Amino acid sequence: MACLARSRALALGSLIPALACYSTPDSPSQGTADNDSTPSTGPSDGGTPSDASNVTAPESGATDPADSSASMTVGSSGFGSEGGTPADDSSTTLADSSSTTPPDTDDPSDDSSSTGPAGCDPLDDTCGDGLLCDGTTCIPTPAGTVAVPGGAFMMGCNEDTDDACGADELPYHEVTLSSFAIDQTEVTRGAWQDCVEADACDAAPAYDTAGNACNFFDWDYPAACMNWAQAAQFCSWRGGALPTEAQWEKAARGTDERIYPWGDAAATCDLANSSECGDPYQTVEVGSKPAGGSPYGALDMSGNVFEWVADWYSASYYEGSPDEDPSGPDDGTRRLIRSSGPNYGAARSSWRGVDFEVPTPASSHVNVGLRCAYAPG
Incomplete structure (x- = not known):
């Protein structure tokens, strides 16, 4: 099924961004929108938040997030939900996706092939590049994703x-x-719009x-301005979930x-889009800093937008967190x-x-977006 068409003109601030097709989404509305708001800017050390306490936010209608723990659609590759299960944070009403299935070509789990030896171990993954263990065999990762093999790392x-270590x-x-x-x-904006059009x-x-205006840019720019439950809902629609903090x-x-x-070298503007790189509220197209990619090929994990993850926060969690x-x-x-x-x-x-400006799960921010994770099996 082709990606959903978006040829109509869109009013600024009317949409939340996202990635429509994991391959190459169409860009139906090119050009840069002017951000006529002047939000408060924060410090550039990556650790101390800007003070937004003097900003009065217009009524956004955001309340506490709702329970989005319904079972997730599993594609033919065997990839399904991953990350923490969205909890009942309170009463925000989310769009009902129970009867909605995303377009086939937009589902990152739509990959029917599998390969590799039987009897692999998902906690000690030796499947090889681009393959992950589902507990019985090695299977390919969904389109638009990167594989993170099972095993240990230092957190x-x-x-x-x-x-620069923080106590937490x-x-x-x-x-x-x-x-x-x-x-x-x-x-990206494009993917989020596909989800909106699918109700x-x-x-x-x-x-x-x-209190920041949610003015967005092109379809390939990151989605933002969603609260935690809305982010979790999107990932559920995609057949995944928000990643855990550890993932x-x-x-x-x-x-x-x-x-x-x-690596360990200090950031430059070739590696990450951050406050040192121009307008403090200007994101860039996703994936436009390939030199800053992670060992697995994940991009923009040090800048562009903050990203919701599944976990509740506790400053002392690492003192007794599970090893597995x-x-x-x-x-x-x-x-x-x-x-x-x-x-x-x-x-x-x-x-x-x-310390950033999303103190509750119902909070949203023009610089907070998401990415999703997917479990094999």
Whole structure:
């Protein structure tokens, strides 16, 4: 099935962004929209938030997120839900996707081929490049995603090599994850619009809950201005889920204990879109900083937009978190975001993003987007 057509002209601020086809989405509405708002800008150190306390947000209609824990559609490749299960955060009403199926070519799990030996171990994945273990055999990853093999990595901040560790990034500890796939790029406007047109996602509000105008750019720019439950709903519609914090961090840094996705060297504008690179509220097309890719080929994991992940936040979670497939605390008051935005400095892969302007799951921000994860099997 072809990608949904979007030839009509779109009013600014009327949509939430995203990726329509994992291959090459059409770009029906080119050109750059002028952002006529002047949001507060934050510091550029990637660790201290801007103060938005003096901004009065227009009524956005966002309330607490709803339960989006319904079972997810599994494609023919065997990929299904991954990450934490969306919890009942409260009462935000989401578009009902129970009777909606995304277009076949837009479903990243639509890949019927499988290959590799039987009897593989998803916690010690030796399937090879582009293949993941589903517990019985090696299968290819969905289109538009990268494979993150199962196995151990070091999570958190290493005080011996990184002098910017936050208290909530400690202790540095080993975590073992089952194999999974993750979107290579942040979800784009085009993909989110496909979900809106399928009556499975909500369109963007005029303003985020911090008071910033949700003016967006081209179809290949990252989606933003959704709250946590809306982000989880999108990933469910795609046949996946928001990644857990541990999944996101492994996808960003790999297994060699690097500080940033590209290594230990300080960020430059060739590696990440952050506050040092121009307009502090100007995102760029997803995937436009390939030199800053992670060891697995995931892009924009240190800038462009922050990204919702599945977990509740606890500053002390690492002190007693499970060693295998951790999924975060059972409850909390805020959901985590990872990466960084154009109004912050480039993010270290261990930075937990807790100080940014989304204090509750019902919060939204023009610089907070998402990517999805997918489990084999």
